[in-house]
Amino acid sequence: MATQATETQAAFGGFSAELFSAHAAGQTAAPSWWLERKRAAYARFASLAMPARTDEAWRFSTIAGLALDASRKAGPVELGAAMPVPALAARAALTFSGNRLAGRGQPPPDLARQGVTVETLSEAVLRHPDLLREHFMAQPQRLGSGKFAALHEAFVQEGAFIHVPPGVEVSEPIVLVHRAEEGPSFPHTLVIAGDGSKVSVVDLFLAGAVPQRTALAVGANDLYAGHGAKIAYAGVQDWSRETLSFQLNSTVVRRDASVQSLNIHLGGRQARHESLSQLQAPGAFSEMLALTAAEGSQEFDQRTLQIHQAPNTKSDLLYKNALAGRARTIFSGLIVVDQDAQKTDAYQSNRNLMLSDDAEANSLPGLEIQANDVRCTHGATTSRVDPEQEFYLKSRGIDPTRAHELLVFGFFEEVLNRLGDAGIHGALTEMIVAKFKGLRSPHAR
Amino acid sequence: MPDAQTIAIDPPAAENPAVGIDQSSGNFSYEMKYEFDAGSGLSERTVDYISSVKKEAPWLREFRMNALKTFDSKPLPTHWATRDLENIDFNKIRYYLASGGKPKRTWDEVPDDIKRTFERLGIPEQERKFLAGVEAQFDSEAAYSNIKDTVAKQGVIFVNSTEALREHPEIFRKWFGKVIPTGDNKFSALNSAVFSGGSFIYVPPGIKVSHPLQAYFRINAENFGQFERTLIIVDEGSEVTYMEGCTAPKFSTSTLHSAVVELVALKGAKIQYITVQNWANNVFNLVTKRGLAHEEAEIKWIDCNIGSRLTMKYPGVVLKGRKARGEVLSIALANDGQHQDTGAKMIHAADETTSNIIAKSISVGQGRSTYRGVVHIPRHLKGCKNNTECDALLINSNSRTDTYPAITVRGDRHAVQHEASVSKVSEEQIFYMKQRGLTEGQAMSLSVNGFVNELARQFPMEYSVELKRLIDLEMEGSVG
Numbered sequence: 070m071a072t073q074a075t076e077t078q079a080a081f082g083g084f085s086a087e088l089f090s091a092h093a094a095g096q097t098a099a100p101s102w103w104l105e106r107k108r109a110a111y112a113r114f115a116s117l118a119m120p121a122r123t124d125e126a127w128r129f130s131t132i133a134g135l136a137l138d139a140s141r142k143a144g145p146v147e148l149g150a151a152m153p154v155p156a157l158a159a160r161a162a163l164t165f166s167g168n169r170l171a172g173r174g175q176p177p178p179d180l181a182r183q184g185v186t187v188e189t190l191s192e193a194v195l196r197h198p199d200l201l202r203e204h205f206m207a208q209p210q211r212l213g214s215g216k217f218a219a220l221h222e223a224f225v226q227e228g229a230f231i232h233v234p235p236g237v238e239v240s241e242p243i244v245l246v247h248r249a250e251e252g253p254s255f256p257h258t259l260v261i262a263g264d265g266s267k268v269s270v271v272d273l274f275l276a277g278a279v280p281q282r283t284a285l286a287v288g289a290n291d292l293y294a295g296h297g298a299k300i301a302y303a304g305v306q307d308w309s310r311e312t313l314s315f316q317l318n319s320t321v322v323r324r325d326a327s328v329q330s331l332n333i334h335l336g337g338r339q340a341r342h343e344s345l346s347q348l349q350a351p352g353a354f355s356e357m358l359a360l361t362a363a364e365g366s367q368e369f370d371q372r373t374l375q376i377h378q379a380p381n382t383k384s385d386l387l388y389k390n391a392l393a394g395r396a397r398t399i400f401s402g403l404i405v406v407d408q409d410a411q412k413t414d415a416y417q418s419n420r421n422l423m424l425s426d427d428a429e430a431n432s433l434p435g436l437e438i439q440a441n442d443v444r445c446t447h448g449a450t451t452s453r454v455d456p457e458q459e460f461y462l463k464s465r466g467i468d469p470t471r472a473h474e475l476l477v478f479g480f481f482e483e484v485l486n487r488l489g490d491a492g493i494h495g496a497l498t499e500m501i502v503a504k505f506k507g508l509r510s511p512h513a514r
Numbered sequence: 515m516p517d518a519q520t521i522a523i524d525p526p527a528a529e530n531p532a533v534g535i536d537q538s539s540g541n542f543s544y545e546m547k548y549e550f551d552a553g554s555g556l557s558e559r560t561v562d563y564i565s566s567v568k569k570e571a572p573w574l575r576e577f578r579m580n581a582l583k584t585f586d587s588k589p590l591p592t593h594w595a596t597r598d599l600e601n602i603d604f605n606k607i608r609y610y611l612a613s614g615g616k617p618k619r620t621w622d623e624v625p626d627d628i629k630r631t632f633e634r635l636g637i638p639e640q641e642r643k644f645l646a647g648v649e650a651q652f653d654s655e656a657a658y659s660n661i662k663d664t665v666a667k668q669g670v671i672f673v674n675s676t677e678a679l680r681e682h683p684e685i686f687r688k689w690f691g692k693v694i695p696t697g698d699n700k701f702s703a704l705n706s707a708v709f710s711g712g713s714f715i716y717v718p719p720g721i722k723v724s725h726p727l728q729a730y731f732r733i734n735a736e737n738f739g740q741f742e743r744t745l746i747i748v749d750e751g752s753e754v755t756y757m758e759g760c761t762a763p764k765f766s767t768s769t770l771h772s773a774v775v776e777l778v779a780l781k782g783a784k785i786q787y788i789t790v791q792n793w794a795n796n797v798f799n800l801v802t803k804r805g806l807a808h809e810e811a812e813i814k815w816i817d818c819n820i821g822s823r824l825t826m827k828y829p830g831v832v833l834k835g836r837k838a839r840g841e842v843l844s845i846a847l848a849n850d851g852q853h854q855d856t857g858a859k860m861i862h863a864a865d866e867t868t869s870n871i872i873a874k875s876i877s878v879g880q881g882r883s884t885y886r887g888v889v890h891i892p893r894h895l896k897g898c899k900n901n902t903e904c905d906a907l908l909i910n911s912n913s914r915t916d917t918y919p920a921i922t923v924r925g926d927r928h929a930v931q932h933e934a935s936v937s938k939v940s941e942e943q944i945f946y947m948k949q950r951g952l953t954e955g956q957a958m959s960l961s962v963n964g965f966v967n968e969l970a971r972q973f974p975m976e977y978s979v980e981l982k983r984l985i986d987l988e989m990e991g992s993v994g
Contacts, residue, residue, distance in 0.1 A: 125594050128920070408912065423926035427893065430924075436917040438936045441908035445936040451923040452930070 080119055082137025084220060086111075092224055102202075103194050110222035117216035126213025129399045129431040130370050134313065134339040137220075138283045139253060155305075157496040158273055160244045162187050167250030167277065168226040177241055185239055185268075186232040190257055193230035200232060204261055204293050208319035212343040212372045217315045221255050221287045228257025231270060235263035235295070242269040242301075242493055249286060249308060250277040258290040262298035262326075269301040269490060274316075276309035276336065284312040286337075291319050294326035296350070301329045303493060305500055308336040310365070318344040322382075325352035331488065333497060334361040334369050335504045341370040348375070348382035348410075357386040358484050362504045363396035363428070373402040375417065377410040386417040389484055391477055392428035401433035404447065408439045417447040422454065422480050477505065540635065540761025541794060543734050544627045548653075552610035554737065558582065561707050564610045568676045568710070571683075581696045581706030588700040596853060598824050602798055607739040607770055609708045610654045617649070617659035617674060624650075628657045635761060637730050644976065645757075646725035647672045651742060652732050654710040661727070669718040670754075672727055675743045678714030685716050689747055693776035693806045693832070701826075702802040705741045705774040712742030712773065715756065717783075719749040726755040726788075726974065731771075733762035733797070739770040746776070748783040757788040757974070761821075764794035768823065771797055777805030777813055781835065784812045790977055793821040795852055801827045804859070807867075809835030816973060819846045819854045820984060828886055830859030833867035833898075840869040843969050845981070848881030848913075849988055857886035857919075858902075866897040873904045874966050877913035878988060887919040889930060896927035904934040907965050909958075909989075939965075959989040 089111045093104055120127040120135060158164070164172040170189050180187065186197070193201055210218045229245045247256035262268050272290065286308055294300045308314050314337040320328050334340055346355040361369045375384040390398040400419040421430035432449040454476045462472035481501060488494045552563045561582050565575040590599045618624045621638050632638065632650050641648045647661035649672065661672040671682060678686045696706040713729045733740050748754050762769055771793060779785045785805060793799055799822040805813035815829035831840030842858035860869035875883035885904045906915035917934045939961045947957035962985050963970075970978040 123593055129922070411911070421923070423923065423928075426925040426927065428924065428926070429893070429922065432919070432921040432932070434917070434919060434932065434934070436906075436915070436934060436936060438906070438908065438916070439912070439914045441911050441913055441938040443908075443936060443938070447917070447932075447934050449919070449921055449932040450930065451921065451928065453926040453928075 079136065081115070083139030084114065084137060084224070086115070088139060089223060092226075096226075098191065099194055100198065102198070107223050110219045114216055114219035114223055117219065119216065120213065124213065126372065128401070128433065130341070131339060131368055131397070134368065138285055140283075155273060155496060155500050157244055157271060158246050158275070161246040162243050163189065163229050164246040164248070165227055165256065166248040167252070168255055170227055171248070180239065183237045183239070184234045185237060186230065187243055188230050190225070190228035190230055190259070197230065197232065200261060204291055205259055206289060206291065208291065208321065208345060208347065210317070211345055211374055214315060214317055214341065214343055217287050218289060218317050221257070221289045221317065224253070225255045225257050225289075228259065231258075231260045231268065233262045233266040233268045236265045237263070238267040239269065242271050242490060244271045244273070246273045246275060247288070248275045248277050249284060249312070251279055251281065253285040253287065256286065256288040260291070260300060260302065261293045262295055262300050264295040265297040266295070267299040269493070271493060272302070272304040274304070274306045274308055274336075276307065281309065281311055284309055286312055286314045288315065289317045292328055292330065293321045294323060294328050296324040296326060298323070298326045301489060303331045303333070303488070303497060305333045305497065306336055306340060307500065308340075310336065310338055310367070312337045312340075314340040316340070316342045318342070320344070320346045320355060322346065322348050322353035322355050324350035327354040327356070329356040329358070329487070331358040331360070331484065333501065334359065335500070337367065339368045339370070342372070344373045346373070346375050346384060348377050348379060348384060350379045351381040353379065354383045355385075356487070357384065358487060359388040360481050360484050360501065361390040361398060362501060363390060363398055364393040366395050368397045370399045371401070375402070375404045375415055377404070377406045377413040377415060380410055381412045382410060383414040384416070387484055388418070389420045389422070389481060390430060391422045391424060391480060392430055393424040395425070395427045397429045397431070399431045399433075400449070401435070402447070403435040403437060404445055406438045406440050406443055406445065411440050411442040413440060413443040413445065415443070415445045419449040420480070421451040422477065423451060424454070424477070474505070540792065541764050542634065543763040544631060546613070546627060546734060548611045548735070549614035550610065550612040552608065554608050555605045556582070556607070556609055556708070560609050564708055564710060567610070567612070570679070574679060577691065577696075578707050581703050584697045585700060585703035585707055588697075588703060590700060595826060596824065596855065598853065601768065602770060606737055606767070608735065608737050609739055609741070610710060611735050611738055612653065612655040612710075617656035619660050621658060624658050628652050631732060631734065632658070632730065635730065635732070640728070640976070644725060645728045646723055647727045649674065649713050649729045650732070651711040651729065653734055653738055653740065656711055665723060668721045668723075670721065670723060671714070671716040673714055675709060675712045675714055675745070678745070682716070685747065686714055686745055689776065689778045690745055693778060694774050694802050694804050698802060701772045701800040702774050705743060705772050705802070708739075709741045709743035709774065712744040713746070713756070714744070715746040715754065717748045717752040717754050720751050722753040723755070726757050728757045728759070731758065731760040733769055733771065736765045737767055737769065739772065742773050744773065744775040746785060746787070747778045748780065748785050750780045751782045753784040755786040755788065757790075759790050759792065761792055762794045762797055764796055767796070769797045771799045771801070773801045775801070775803040779805060779807045779811035779813050781809045782811060783808070786814045786816065788816040788973065788977065789818060791819045791821055791825065795821060795823050797822045799825040799827065803827065803829040805831045805840070807831055807833050807835065807838035807840055810837045811835060812839040812841075814841040815843070815858070817842065817844045817856065818973070818977075818981065819856055823851065824853045824855065826855045828857040828859050828888070830861065831869065832861045832863060833869065834863050836864045837866045838864060839867070842871045842873070843972060844873040845966050845969055846873070846875040846883045847985070847988060848875065848877050848883040850879040850881060853882045853884070855884040855886060859888040860890070860900055861888070862891045862895060862898045862900070865895050868899040870900070871902040872969060874907070874969055875915060876907045876909065876962060876965065877915050878909045880912050880914070882914040882916070884916040885918065885934070889919070889921045889932070891923045891925070891928050891930065893924040895925065898928040900930045902932040905965070906934070906936045907962065908936065908938050909962075955989060959986045962989055
């Protein structure tokens with residue numbers, strides 16, 4: 070019986086039926102259909118098992134590190150240098166702190182005139198129930214985190230809801246800030262771009278002011294690009310180093326639409342990112358980019374799925390990891406080409422730059438192809454900084470440390486250069502630079 | 515081009531192009547009276563029966579019994595492998611069938627029915643032409659085993675598993691079950707419990723065996739499971755090339771073939787292991803193959819899979835000594851009703867070890883080919899290199915291919931790259947060839963042959979010629 074109790078404890082991690090009831094009772098303004106969805110999600114969470122060592126979707130993951138913890142254990146922890154608040158955060162349209170709205174930026178006046186909606190999830194539940202029913206966590210969980218997605222849906226309290234009406238082009242990026250405070254965080258972002266519209270969204274996930282011994286973040290975002298729409302999305306995960314983080318993304322791309330998503334992974338103790346891209350109609354294009362700066366004993370676990378469901382669709386994935394210290398990364402990607410998806414053009418590339426003799430990179434680049442008239446390639450490489458390039462820079466009189474830094478930056482620039490917005494490019498580079506100072510190879514010294 | 519291959523051994527000639535990798539040529543069987551038959555199903559009694567017939571030492575009987583327990587305790591690996599495995603009925607399989615008697619040293623002594631089988635498959639013919647030794651296994655035991663005098667005089671041992679473990683335990687016991695432990699996977703455990711036949715080879719130091727040694731595996735009986743066991747030990751500075759071929763008649767019920775092949779290349783040794791797998795497409799072919807390469811040794815697997823219903827086979831090399839080299843060259847052809855789940859494993863366990871994997875697959879009709887691979891470079895090594903290339907060719911709109919590599923690299927002193935591509939036959943190429951007067955079928959064959967040519971060139975000539983011919987055959991009717 071004792072083991073059974075322990076197993077139950079492991080499966081719930083403190084997210085008990087009582088805790089859920091208390092959470093649901095707190096949602097006084099929410100309509101009954103919303104609460105019903107949350108109840109169903111909690112039941113799903115309770116019935117699903119925790120990942121096990123033999124689950125293919127969790128191959129190479131540190132399973133022991135996934136234990137959930139609903140409690141709030143504040144300090145004392147070793148305080149690192151205080152992370153400067155990124156300049157981008159000042160431009161936030163919505164700032165969330167500890168699962169609540171903490172601030173609303175001054176929206177550009179033409180947004181409202183154009184009919185663009187930037188509001189909180191709790192507002193959207195009341196004002197846009199039909200859009201939420203259609204798009205909120207509506208896609209299948211195919212990458213292994215069904216249990217954590219259900220946990221998110223059950224406990225999500227606040228988030229960002231962005232809707233761009235057909236034909237509207239939003240000129241300035243919409244910035245969202247999600248700051249963790251005591252206890253688990255459930256950040257959410259939903260972007261719906263109507264036919265022929267255009268929008269750019271930046272999500273910043275930042276550590277809170279109160280350090281915690283253990284922290285949990287279970288976030289989700291859904292991107293939906295209607296026919297001919299264009300979405301540019303950038304997410305920067307910079308949670309505290311104590312955080313167990315799950316980020317579950319789904320992207321739907323309709324006819325002639327395109328979505329570019331870039332995820333930058335800096336923070337967390339163990340961070341899992343799942344990204345599902347569905348190319349549902351001809352002409353759809355999904356560009357999936359990621360940069361990870363891993364150091365210390367951090368583990369970054371990225372799982373992707375590019376599903377080509379219609380003919381003449383295109384996807385292009387480039388995930389780059391730089392690994393220092395004893396860090397581990399896992400990249401597991403799969404391109405699926407359905408039987409009818411002839412003329413698919415799919416690409417998948419994982420590049421690992423090893424900066425330490427103790428770091429470990431795992432790559433699982435996969436293909437499942439059921440149509441013959443396709444162009445599908447994937448590649449994975451793992452190597453160190455090219456000594457010849459390093460030598461060249463040094464021979465030009467550049468200080469060895471600086472030369473090394475330049476080359477590591479060069480490694481990331483290939484991805485950052487794909488960003489269309491110069492302002493975002495600069496702001497994101499700044500955030501990465503701060504983390505990069507810790508990513509020096511011992512060979513450079 | 516010399517046309518020696520078309521010599522008819524048994525009419526009609528069209529049915530038998532010599533080397534037995536024409537898929538139709540193996541489709542015949544003879545009524546046999548077996549003196550030893552372990553019956554259907556698997557239990558301790560089956561294992562006891564096999565061990566008793568072979569008059570085995572107690573340690574070996576115990577080894578088999580433990581393996582049976584391991585087999586029973588392991589689930590089918592369907593959490594990653596195809597569920598088609600669930601269609602194997604282990605209780606219907608016959609685990610041991612033999613006619614009794616030692617393998618014969620001359621073909622004249624081989625019983626007529628069995629001799630006729632191998633003659634139809636062209637084995638004695640091949641032996642005369644270019645082999646240093648041949649072992650021909652018929653169901654559970656070798657019917658014929660011979661090694662050329664010149665090679666035997668060099669001290670090379672080439673015998674079946676029973677004889678090897680009885681007559682030369684001092685050589686073979688040391689490595690038996692060490693490269694592939696019983697519990698490696700469910701099917702290596704099954705083989706360890708009921709193995710029979712296969713080749714045990716030892717090459718003494720400093721000997722380069724000039725011609726290939728060959729084994730030929732034949733399944734004759736329905737519902738039969740063949741579980742041969744091969745162990746090749748090549749001592750310091752020696753070299754050997756080993757080839758195996760196989761066929762079975764196409765029965766209406768499925769057949770199981772589950773081999774374990776262990777290779778040991780001691781310091782500076784070279785082993786080349788060539789397989790042309792052409793089982794009838796009702797055979798479950800679940801094989802574990804692994805080599806252990808010591809310092810500066812080289813192990814090269816050339817693996818060609820054309821037959822079977824389901825093949826699961828990932829030849830591996832454990833690179834144990836400094837500067838050891840491992841290589842897997844793999845060609846798979848999956849036609850209707852076939853799933854070729856093949857690949858490679860490279861485990862780097864010493865500094866400056868290098869490995870190379872080149873896999874090419876062709877899926878025709880509703881055929882499915884899968885590449886599965888592991889490249890593992892653990893912590894605190896330096897200067898390891900791996901290169902992996904997987905190319906898949908899809909012929910028809912409903913053909914399928916998958917690629918599932920897993921690459922783990924620790925540390926910053928290695929270089930690893932993996933590339934894979936999926937394509938179809940180029941329309942421009944076909945158009946060009948048709949314009950030059952070739953039929954669409956001929957153009958298709960030429961194109962597919964071009965796709966595998968780079969690998970096929972590395973096969974012994976007799977095999978690459980046959981591979982070409984077989985591809986032509988498979989491509990007939992695949993267009994339009």
